[in-house]
Amino acid sequence: MIYRWMEDQLVPAGTSTPFSGLPAWKSLVQEPPRGAHILQIYEDPEREVEAASLFVREGLRKGERVCCVGNPRELEEIRRRLNRDGVDVARFVEAKALVQVERLDLNGGPTPPEETSPEALDRFLHEVFREVPDRYPGVRWWGNRIAQYFESGFFDRCMAFEELCHERRNTLRWSLLCAYDARKLDSEAHAAAFWDLLRTHSHLIPAGDLGVALELFPRGARG
């Protein structure tokens, strides 16, 4: 019998339990650990606003201040979903518990590279963190604006912002959810920078069907 070799390839059934122990992305978004800097890569825009709305709603429910920096379309969709879920959006906005910003007017306007300078970001954060922790136990930050720099190839500008946020993840009482559109990524053009993007986040919510969240570089990242 000359094909006995194939028998060696047989895999015994029931040898693994894939993904046991990995959290579902919804759990991570609902209860992000303090300092979590989550990178969401979505291929379906529905998934982007679903995660954002859950992140914002749970933050407001916990009494946290929530800051959303995004495109008008997504901000509108987040408001619509919050209202649908019974959240009194107008009241939270009026109380400045929910801050929605279409762009970061740092240093008086988006004039690179100053707009992502440490000083400019610190000034903006100072405003966001006012009354934390006395009135608000922490801050949740959702954004999809910086992704546009990445998509357009302005990697330095994007990384400058992400690194600034990442450096502050252990010192500030906040958690961040950054949404990036995978459909705008090119496997060649974005390949090298994608590593840096992953390196500057703590968790990844990938676009796959399994709906899991993965901790990034738990042993620490290399350059």
Place this chain on the structure above:
Amino acid sequence: MINVRSVIDEVRIQVEDEAYWRALEKILGTITARTVRGTFRVKIRDETLRERDRVARGLTEMFAYQARTVEDLARKEATVKAPRPRDEAMQDPGVHEHWIDFSEPEEEAGRILQFVERGLARGAKIVGLLPSESVADFRRKVARAGHAKDLDEGRFAIFAADEHVDVLKTAGVLAVVLLAMQGFIQAARGQGYQEVWFISKIAPMLLSSSTSMADLLVRFESELDAFIRAFPISVYCPFPEQFPGDPEIVSELLQGHTWASVADVALPLGPSQR
């Protein structure tokens, strides 16, 4: 004569790699998985590594202990396409399957009967297209195996395929054989059968007549594959274990089938559901 082992091994690796990429895409999403592969190509510059090993190393660096669960899922996904015991796999075939089976001459009839019994269990009409010199002997074996009634009542019909093979050899007209098969399908429908399961020795008959028929053989099997997708049929192609052709022919032949089997093992190929 060639040993088809190495050829099938290459196909197996290709099948397992494809399953691995599917698993990765299931976790990361299609575009992200491709971007990550590009990232690892840039970050891990080791020309000796296979693409899959490079990705595995990159995932380990990126996700540490979690990479193991990613690998587990990939492995589980791969086992869907991994070789299985032939007897077990033979319980699965439904309609639109195209099975190639390599065996020793003395085992051939018994192996064909497994396919026949699976088809009969599904209520299919079975049509055997064999060389004329083996029709009588095969009928006897079928009857001895307890299927005399199926032969008598027309659930299992056996025909000599010599004329079809001659037309193929002399005129190279593939459509003649496919039209004949279509005729069997229409007749079976008229008799109330929803499916027709064919045992086709047309390809090995072509090959045994002359190795120069190899190109025609591959074209025939490729046409047959498209034909199988279009009709409620399954086709089982018995081939000799000692294959009278070159390895490229075996490789091309395998690509046109959904299952390949040798000895006690079956290897799923191509799309699992059509």
